[in-house]
Amino acid sequence: MANIISDETIEYVGILAKLELSPEEKEQAKKDMGSMLDYIDKLNELDTSNVEPMSHVFPVQNVFREDVVVNGDDRENILKNAPEQKDGSFQVPKTVE
Amino acid sequence: MSKQYETVIGLEVHVELATKTKIFCSCSTEFGGAPNTHTCPVCTGMPGSLPVLNKQVVEYAIAVGLATNCTITQNCKFDRKNYFYPDNPQNYQISQLYLPICRNGSVEIETEAGKKSIGIHEIHMEEDAGKLIHDDWDDCSLVDFNRSGVPLIEIVSEPDMRSAEEVIAYLDKLRLIIQYLGASDCKLNEGSMRADVNLSVREVGATEFGTRTEMKNLNSFKAIARAIEAERERQIDLIESGEQVIQETRRWDDTKEYSYAMRSKEDAQDYRYFPDPDLVPVVISDAWLEDIRSRQPELRDEKMERYAKEYGIPEYDISIITNSKHLADIFEETVAICNNPKKVSNWLMVETMRLLKEHDMDPEDIRFSPANLAKLIHLTETKAINSSVAKEVFEQIFAENIDPEQYVEEKGLKTVNDEGALRSTIEKIVEANPQSVEDYRNGKKKAIGFLVGQTMKEMKGKADPGMINQILTEILEQ
Ligand SMILES: [Zn+2]
Ligand SMILES: [Zn+2]
Numbered sequence: 001m002a003n004i005i006s007d008e009t010i011e012y013v014g015i016l017a018k019l020e021l022s023p024e025e026k027e028q029a030k031k032d033m034g035s036m037l038d039y040i041d042k043l044n045e046l047d048t049s050n051v052e053p054m055s056h057v058f059p060v061q062n063v064f065r066e067d068v069v070v071n072g073d074d075r076e077n078i079l080k081n082a083p084e085q086k087d088g089s090f091q092v093p094k095t096v097e
Numbered sequence: 098m099s100k101q102y103e104t105v106i107g108l109e110v111h112v113e114l115a116t117k118t119k120i121f122c123s124c125s126t127e128f129g130g131a132p133n134t135h136t137c138p139v140c141t142g143m144p145g146s147l148p149v150l151n152k153q154v155v156e157y158a159i160a161v162g163l164a165t166n167c168t169i170t171q172n173c174k175f176d177r178k179n180y181f182y183p184d185n186p187q188n189y190q191i192s193q194l195y196l197p198i199c200r201n202g203s204v205e206i207e208t209e210a211g212k213k214s215i216g217i218h219e220i221h222m223e224e225d226a227g228k229l230i231h232d233d234w235d236d237c238s239l240v241d242f243n244r245s246g247v248p249l250i251e252i253v254s255e256p257d258m259r260s261a262e263e264v265i266a267y268l269d270k271l272r273l274i275i276q277y278l279g280a281s282d283c284k285l286n287e288g289s290m291r292a293d294v295n296l297s298v299r300e301v302g303a304t305e306f307g308t309r310t311e312m313k314n315l316n317s318f319k320a321i322a323r324a325i326e327a328e329r330e331r332q333i334d335l336i337e338s339g340e341q342v343i344q345e346t347r348r349w350d351d352t353k354e355y356s357y358a359m360r361s362k363e364d365a366q367d368y369r370y371f372p373d374p375d376l377v378p379v380v381i382s383d384a385w386l387e388d389i390r391s392r393q394p395e396l397r398d399e400k401m402e403r404y405a406k407e408y409g410i411p412e413y414d415i416s417i418i419t420n421s422k423h424l425a426d427i428f429e430e431t432v433a434i435c436n437n438p439k440k441v442s443n444w445l446m447v448e449t450m451r452l453l454k455e456h457d458m459d460p461e462d463i464r465f466s467p468a469n470l471a472k473l474i475h476l477t478e479t480k481a482i483n484s485s486v487a488k489e490v491f492e493q494i495f496a497e498n499i500d501p502e503q504y505v506e507e508k509g510l511k512t513v514n515d516e517g518a519l520r521s522t523i524e525k526i527v528e529a530n531p532q533s534v535e536d537y538r539n540g541k542k543k544a545i546g547f548l549v550g551q552t553m554k555e556m557k558g559k560a561d562p563g564m565i566n567q568i569l570t571e572i573l574e575q
Contacts, residue, residue: 016367018181055174055196055372061380064152067116070123073134078141078242086232088132089239092183095229096238 121148140246142186162199216255
């Protein structure tokens with residue numbers, strides 16, 4: 001493997017992704033990420049200087065909605081997805097900026 | 098001699114677009130609904146839901162871009178900005194990083210110092226977040242996703258501003274352009290227009306920029322001016338005492354006139370943007386662009402020119418009336434009915450402005466109909482009511498949009514045009530005030546004022562002062 005992922009990198013990526021990894025999982029993740037980067041390096045060997053960057057895998061563009069209200073009040077159903085609720089709202093641990 | 102510093106300011110302005118539905122779902126954007134009553138699986142970030150772009154959002158963004166001299170990115174797309182925060186249910190905000198819809202624009206501002214062009218780096222489309230309410234009782238936070246997915250455009254300026262005055266002139270210019278386009282109501286105090294200020298200082302003559310901070314939570318022009326002054330001072334103090342300005346986001350507390358560093362939305366400002374695979378590219382054809390261009394309404398500068406030509410009202414009046422799209426609309430609609438631009442302008446400039454100030458309201462809050470103002474003008478022009486009654490009636494129009502014809506009829510406010518009745522009242526007044534009559538006849542012509550006033554009082558205000566004057570003079574000169 002050409003790409004070696006450091007402990008600091010996997011730590012940082014874990015923080016960004018809000019993941020807590022066990023030491024074994026960290027080792028596995030380092031290996032997986034290293035081989036992914038190797039694969040990208042392989043792709044980078046291709047000369048793409050004359051290729052338009054692709055922004056989507058489907059040859060489809062301009063999928064729009066008209067600006068018309070269709071959805072009504074569906075709070076009861078939506079809140080069924082809340083782990084906890086209060087006063088018609090999703091209840092979460094106290095979050096202050 | 099202490100060093101001279103220059104303030105360098107760039108703005109990020111978020112504007113809530115006036116669409117009926119959200120940017121990626123068909124939920125209503127209406128303000129003030131009970132929590133989570135305008136939500137669906139898309140705007141609450143449920144797995145498996147699929148966003149579909151609101152075409153009107155693209156059209157508004159293009160309209161604003163054209164009006165601010167931007168180049169429109171005819172091949173644009175959306176990206177995901179990743180961060181965790183409870184007001185952001187998907188754990189990413191759909192925004193535009195790589196190909197924002199508008200780029201390289203500018204607007205011209207005018208301050209005491211003259212005209213200046215402010216560059217616009219880009220304008221991109223994105224979605225708003227939900228609202229967090231802190232519940233002290235249960236020591237938790239409650240999330241309302243009604244605002245989640247409301248369409249925003251973010252207008253990013255170049256660091257071209259040098260003072261609070263320029264910042265305010267720039268914001269006002271944007272507000273007018275966007276209001277005239279009907280793309281947003283742009284109310285700073287209600288959050289439909291939000292300005293984040295990026296500010297750094299450097300020694301006069303320096304070519305490198307200093308380290309900048311970003312200031313949030315500025316919801317009035319006054320707060321912006323105070324925050325700019327305070328942040329400039331804070332940075333200069335740091336530099337003078339040999340410390341470093343730290344690049345950070347700060348939150349302004351306008352009541353304390355003080356800012357503090359915000360804990361960032363996550364441990365690192367690393368948003369790991371990538372193209373949103375749920376949304377296909379937006380390709381804006383020349384024909385579509387031309388269509389939007391051809392539908393652009395008259396903007397303020399053009400309107401001011403036309404008013405001067407068409408209506409012949411003073412330049413100052415024109416600038417006040419056109420400073421609000423809503424006020425300009427009322428003006429034009431009223432003139433279309435009564436064909437008396439001078440009188441309409443007068444009612445708007447004097448009484449309307451007085452009442453707005455008295456009630457601490459904006460021109461945008463005016464609710465009376467042009468038809469009722471036109472009727473009032475007709476009543477005064479035909480002398481059916483006198484000017485003091487007219488003012489009283491106008492207050493009712495302003496407050497409750499009453500029909501002045503009906504109101505005047507019901508309250509019996511019509512001027513008594515019965516000359517006989519008026520003459521006999523005046524004769525009574527003349528008889529009862531011999532001193533004033535004598536004064537008048539001895540050359541103190543001003544004494545007539547008192548007699549007019551007494552007559553008006555007797556008539557309970559419902560007389561034409563011109564007519565009183567005429568009859569009184571006639572009697573006194575006998
Ligand atoms: Zn929705
Ligand atoms: Zn933004």
